[in-house]
Amino acid sequence: MDESIQNPGACAAPAGKLNFQPSLPVMVKLAEKRCETQNTVSLLFEHPSEDKASFRPLQNAPGQFVMVWLPELNEKPFVISYISDTGFGITVTVRGNFSRRLSELQIGQKVGFRGPFGRGFSGMEDYAPEKIAILGGGCGMASLALLAQKIPEANIIQGAPSSSELLYAERFPRQIIFTEDGSFGFSGRPTQWLEGKLSGGVEMLYTCGPEIMMKKVVSLCNANGIRCQAALERYMKCGIGVCGQCECDGRLVCRDGPVFSDSELQQMPSFGNTRRNAAGQRIKL
């Protein structure tokens, strides 16, 4: 399966000169804001008016990411969580200054995008939809949204602390939902779905969410003979495989990932344990 994961980074390089692919932000106007939860908002944009090689949202594969630029502030990674012929969107959970400023944008204001970058989820063609599980925790659902949209017949499982923090509850009506406080759906954590007999027959699982949760999901999958892929988050600077900032056990999350397969994750001792901060310092998750 590892081989079947497409790595857009590891370009088969012809001898001689390559063209230099620009990676400059393309400015796009905010068209619509959609409140998802109390601290999470989706921002919807029209597609760029000119086709520029450095931002092609329609080429985005579920699990890839884009770099989002607020001039004079910063640029940070987000996934495309909505896509249609006319536009695309991202879902932003307020965590700090940048995500807050992003969530406060007004309709008509412009945001810079470049990407998509990295390697998304793969292999879904090899499984019948009902043999596939898509398991997200909290804001991680954003990373899975386009996958869920692509395979609506798959088992879609979401976990959240409480009903008020659920993402896309109405967007994917067939979701199996776990809330820690029992305010909606099953009471408990989405890992229970794997622990219980609910997952019977599932052969492939895609996950994104808090890394501690993903760590548990992956080990449950391993124990139950379910193949799986997880989307990681690491601090990013360049987003294009140069600065090394997003390093995780010798892999670049921005280029080799953010999606990694079960067998790759097994060789990544940092998974579920440590990450690096903006200075490149290794810290506990």
Place this chain on the structure above:
Amino acid sequence: MDESIQNPGACAAPAGKLNFQPSLPVMVKLAEKRCETQNTVSLLFEHPSEDKASFRPLQNAPGQFVMVWLPELNEKPFVISYISDTGFGITVTVRGNFSRRLSELQIGQKVGFRGPFGRGFSGMEDYAPEKIAILGGGCGMASLALLAQKIPEANIIQGAPSSSELLYAERFPRQIIFTEDGSFGFSGRPTQWLEGKLSGGVEMLYTCGPEIMMKKVVSLCNANGIRCQAALERYMKCGIGVCGQCECDGRLVCRDGPVFSDSELQQMPSFGNTRRNAAGQRIKL
């Protein structure tokens, strides 16, 4: 007809970025030398072992030119006079230091080439071969050789001071030859072919040779209702339409030419009169 002349220089430019086309010399080994006359030798080369964009002899159209580089000496324009699947050749008349050094090269020595550049002869598809004349004087035959090879049924006319200075006499057996001293073929100048009734029925003429001769040829064509194109020589530096050195009445011989049509030549008062030297100074031909 002017419109039918393809100008590879005037690229229809898409908005946004163009790739930057390299124009670096590609070194090729001298494979064979062929004595053409006392002071003219043809140098035959194998095709470059690697395909590089900056030298593609197989893309050469008759009338285009290449820049020939002898490292540590100079680089000057020549036309490709021989072409086959396995190699190509140029024909060099010794005029000064560079052409002498070129003519003295030994088999196995390497020469740099870039090109082909400029606009070659055109429109031959629009005429029956027997309605076409190819008229060369002296070393100008080199510029016409590939055209003659392409349309062997055309009327091929060569003029030279004497039989010992004839180029490609055996290569194009159907040639009509004029020598000033009468040592071979008709006695006199090739313009006589146009002045006499010999040219009856010809509709299109291609010429290259001393500019005074070409001037006369063009005016005879104009007088006789024959369309024509002439290949000019001007001092060249860049060969790619930047430095302006090859300027002739506002046209760049390296990019707009070297081949010009009768109607273009009519708007070029310098044709047959003045050229520019290496300093860009206008001098009498």
Place this chain on the structure above:
Amino acid sequence: MKEKNNTQAPETDLGADLCGIKLKNPTVLASGVLGISKDLLARVVEAGAGALTIKSVTTSRREGHDNPTVIACEAGMLNAVGYSNPGAKAAAEEFSNVELLQVPVFASVVGRVPEEFAAAAQHIMKCRFRAIEIPLSCPHTPGYGTLAGHGSPEATERITRAVCDVTDRPVFVKLSPNVPAIGELALAALEGGASGITAVNSMGPGMLIDIEARRPVLSFGFGGVSGPALRAVALRCVYDIYKATRDAGHEAPIIGTGGISCGEDAMQMIMAGASAVGVGTAVYQRGVEVFGLISRELREICLRLDIKKLKDMTGAVHG
């Protein structure tokens, strides 16, 4: 007329102003590219240029370096032409009646010492050039430009003054990008009497080697780098000059030059602080037509970004 036909937004005003010299669009033919004859200049006018600069001339005739003198590589162009020119007197003949061209034409002169600059300027300014440019920045001609130390603030001021002394028309000083503090050089030029700055000349120098010949490709060994490879550096230079001169209370216009090949490039340069944009190497990339194309693309950009007067965008990034 021609202009109007191309137009998508007839109301967009692309006009530029260089020390009172009015340009109908901000594109300026850079010195050394095509500008060797009046006929060629006329052709560049036809192609849509807003103004023209002639190839630099010296007091006496020069053949320049041997070929190869100009080479395009993967990211830009290298040139070591070596100031070939017929000499200021012959050039003045070539460019007599230059005022008949429909756009402003600028002279360009170089010399080894201030007196040579002045002498060449005197000859050439007998023609009705609208301004004169003095490049103190050629990186590949011994005796001239940076190889002769013309790029120091002292030399810049001295040479500028010598030229200003012999002409009443605006003097543009053309600077090299290869200096630690280009803002200071611009101030030195203005101190010497310059009316405007052209930034920049080619960069480096650079070198390319043919590995089979085991020799540099350029006959002179190395040459100035222009085109796309230069663009980001040129943009920063213009930014620095705009900031330094405005901070010092000057309003001298800048002709931003280096790697401009499309409307987007031109707009970036203008926002960095340029009043007009020089275009050289892009003639190789897109043909002489590049001038009209850049204007058309600028018009499209202005329409898209709702800019009525391009002029207002000069220095926008400093705001």
Place this chain on the structure above:
Amino acid sequence: MKEKNNTQAPETDLGADLCGIKLKNPTVLASGVLGISKDLLARVVEAGAGALTIKSVTTSRREGHDNPTVIACEAGMLNAVGYSNPGAKAAAEEFSNVELLQVPVFASVVGRVPEEFAAAAQHIMKCRFRAIEIPLSCPHTPGYGTLAGHGSPEATERITRAVCDVTDRPVFVKLSPNVPAIGELALAALEGGASGITAVNSMGPGMLIDIEARRPVLSFGFGGVSGPALRAVALRCVYDIYKATRDAGHEAPIIGTGGISCGEDAMQMIMAGASAVGVGTAVYQRGVEVFGLISRELREICLRLDIKKLKDMTGAVHG
């Protein structure tokens, strides 16, 4: 092993020698690219690099500039990372047992004053790095490199000496291409005790502007230019350094860095005078695999040009 499999001409010797440090091929990972962890270094070894340089570290932890910090444009890359690093002590932990990697690894340290260079060097050289590089040439970090005047001959000599005083391993001084006389700087570095020269750091700085945002794209405003746009200038710098040092009787090796992305580029750099070639931006163009690819292409070139030992080609163009 791996190397042998790729080989088309097993007899070609790609080996390089940097002050007695043996490299099996001349490719060196340039500082600042990927070199932030031992695991990443191991991966670059696997990809075929001949030697590695870690990302520069300072005495204390730095977060660097805000994003965007790295941007690719049409002709090269702009970066203003701003020396983010966990500090020399944390880095020394990260790189403990660095000698277990199968190829030589070089440290890289920077500081604001000679004492900081020395302090950072002392910390980091507790690891078994084979040599240490000191970039005196960063164009985009206030307090460091060219923005702090580290690129003058005096500062170069002084800082070099301070680092040489605290280590017995070879010191490589990394120079900026933005200087009028790079040969003199190299001599100053050797005077200060350097064993070798790395040439060059990124160029400029350069700037790119987003015309819709009307702001520079890089958060810091401008950044160093690397990649294809830099190659011709870097090549000339190495040529100049080789000539200046050889003329002065030195034999110091040069790590030629700037725009190298394929075997042909590497060979040109070697012929200009480099003993090894630094590779940074090309990791973006061709992936980490670029190191193995360059070696393979060099081998093909050697075969074609009948070169038995690549080493013999160092400075070939000066012959």
